[in-house]
Amino acid sequence: MAELKTTRTGASVAEFLDALEDEQVRRDCRDLVTLMSAATRAQPEMWGPSIVGFGTYQLKYADGRELPWMLIGFSPRKQNLALYLGSGFPQSEELLAAFGTYSRARSCLYIRRLSDIHVPTLKKLLHASVRRFARPAARSGTASRPTGRPSGAARRRTAR
DSSP states (O other), X not given: OOOOSOSBOOOOHHHHHHTOSOHHHHHHHHHHHHHHHHHHTOOEEEETTTEEEEEEEEEEOTTSOEEEEEEEEEEEOSSSEEEEOOOOOTTHHHHHHTTBSEEXXXXXXXXXXXXXXXXXXXXXXXXXXXXXXXXXXXXXXXXXXXXXXOTTOOEEEOOO
């Protein structure tokens, strides 16, 4: 079995964010740290070389394999900010209808910048995702991997 690359590294989140070239991206990432820390009541941690994650739960695959995984997180990418949220929780589609401009693949939402979305709706999505995956069953190791659209089915949405 291949070694999983996305694990907690112990690297400094502050150093990672400080090294981002674009000032607007740095500001948006710092704002995401504040929002996600509030939603999880957890400190940010680096997961792999470029993902900032918050909180953990025991993820269990259908084949019985288990591993610790972040409740929520984000990664500044070249073209956008990737927001890692679980999917399939009540009200997720309703909240996304009011979210703003984004694209989506599986449990990731891709945004260009925070100003493109409705931040109060993002807060609701973060809290709903954390509630979904931090429930006692998730902590006891019976939660399954968050599911969503197949990875090739990304689409762009704009709230009206």
